[in-house]
Structure formats: structure tokens, C-alpha cells
Amino acid sequence: DGGITQSPKYLFRKEGQNVTLSCEQNLNHDAMYWYRQDPGQGLRLIYYSQIVNDFQKGDIAEGYSVSREKKESFPLTVTSAQKNPTAFYLCASRTWTGEYEQFFGPGTRLTVL
Amino acid sequence: KQEVTQIPAALSVPEGENLVLNCSFTDSAIYNLQWFRQDPGKGLTSLLLIQSSQREQTSGRLNASLDKSSGRSTLYIAASQPGDSATYLCVGAYNNNDMRFGAGTRLTVKP
Numbered sequence: 001d002g003g004i005t006q007s008p009k010y011l012f013r014k015e016g017q018n019v020t021l022s023c024e025q026n027l028n029h030d031a032m033y034w035y036r037q038d039p040g041q042g043l044r045l046i047y048y049s050q051i052v053n054d055f056q057k058g059d060i061a062e063g064y065s066v067s068r069e070k071k072e073s074f075p076l077t078v079t080s081a082q083k084n085p086t087a088f089y090l091c092a093s094r095t096w097t098g099e100y101e102q103f104f105g106p107g108t109r110l111t112v113l
Numbered sequence: 114k115q116e117v118t119q120i121p122a123a124l125s126v127p128e129g130e131n132l133v134l135n136c137s138f139t140d141s142a143i144y145n146l147q148w149f150r151q152d153p154g155k156g157l158t159s160l161l162l163i164q165s166s167q168r169e170q171t172s173g174r175l176n177a178s179l180d181k182s183s184g185r186s187t188l189y190i191a192a193s194q195p196g197d198s199a200t201y202l203c204v205g206a207y208n209n210n211d212m213r214f215g216a217g218t219r220l221t222v223k224p
Contacts, residue, residue, distance in 0.1 A: 048210055050210070101162045107154070
């Protein structure tokens with residue numbers, strides 16, 4: 001089955017720790033995205049990548065880092081510099097031609113203890 | 114900055130009722146508009162995608178329309194069912210990487 005997988009589903013972090021969220025897609029999409037979702041708010045873009053080895057900051061990139069070493073993978077690291085990291089994190093991908101339909105993974109809920 | 118607004122924030126209807134969810138956007142230079150469904154604690158499931166050159170798209174009991182001139186999109190759900198209960202999000206794409214999300218409409222369909 002083609003799709004986007006995210007792991008883990010739930011993640012707990014102690015203050016001062018860095019944690020990495022995994023996102024993998026087998027849709028052969030060029031572009032990948034990380035969003036943060038907080039209750040009652042729309043999704044906000046953290047980082048996106050249009051192509052391997054290239055990525056750009058979104059609206060709320062501070063305290064986060066990413067890498068794009070493979071087309072299929074776009075991991076997100078939440079660093080200790082992120083002051084309020086408790087949220088639901090969603091990864092998405094889309095093609096770079098055609099209809100640009102966006103597909104989402106199931107999400108990772110990060111809680112800071 | 115382009116904004117996307119969804120009204121109402123929450124809606125409760127009895128089973129079997131037809132209903133309309135609204136989405137408005139401030140910039141008519143929209144590339145496409147996508148409607149998603151989100152169940153609690155889950156990711157987003159794509160329902161319908163309307164290109165800027167299109168006026169509507171249909172899938173089963175769902176029909177989405179797009180009116181660029183008025184900056185509006187609607188999602189029509191016919192004969193609603195309890196399984197339709199979820200949060201519905203609209204997303205406006207303005208170029209390849211500028212996508213704006215509404216905050217969603219939380220729909221409850223009562224048996």
C-alpha cells in the first residue's frame with residue numbers, strides 16, 4: 001500500500017532533550033512537509049523540502065531541525081530550544097507536477113514531561 | 114498574507130440531514146483548494162481537491178464547490194450519518210509551498 005508513515009505514534013520528552021520524529025513515504029513524492037497542530041488552531045508549517053538535500057523554513061521553524069538525505073524520508077528533530085513542543089505533529093507529501101494533491105501521515109503526539 | 118476561515122467552528126445535526134460547511138479565503142489567486150477530514154488523534158484524510166479552473170468536485174455523498182471571485186468554497190454532505198462525525202478542514206494552496214489551513218469545522222451527527 002502506498003502512503004505515509006510516522007513513528008512513533010506517541011512520544012514523551014523530558015525538558016532539555018532532543019527528540020526525532022520519523023516520516024517515511026513510498027508515494028514517490030518530491031515534496032515533503034512538517035506541520036504542527038495545536039487545539040483550536042489551523043496547521044502551521046514548520047519545514048518543507050522540495051527535493052533531496054534541500055529544505056526550507058516554514059512559519060514556525062525555530063527550535064526544530066530537519067534533514068532530507070533520501071527522497072522517502074524527512075525526519076524532524078525537536079530540539080531543547082523549542083520552548084513549547086507539546087503538540088500533534090503531522091507529516092505530508094505531494095507531487096511536484098499535476099494536481100499537487102497533498103497526503104498526510106497519521107501524526108505523532110509529542111508530550112513534554 | 115492569505116487567510117482561510119471556516120464557519121461555523123462546530124456544527125451538530127441529526128442523522129439524515131443535508132448540511133453545508135463553509136470555507137472562505139482572502140486571496141482569489143488560489144491554485145487549488147482541498148477538503149480534508151480529521152478524526153480525533155488521527156492524520157488528515159483527503160476528501161476532495163478542486164483546481165482553480167474547476168467549479169466543483171463530487172465523491173459519493175460529498176460535493177465541494179469553489180468560487181474564486183467570491184473567495185468561497187463549500188462542502189456539501191448529503192444524508193449525513195453518525196460516521197461523518199469528524200473535523201473538516203479546508204486548505205488553500207497559493208503556490209507550490211504556500212498552503213493555508215482553516216481551523217476546521219467540528220461536525221457531530223447525532224443518531
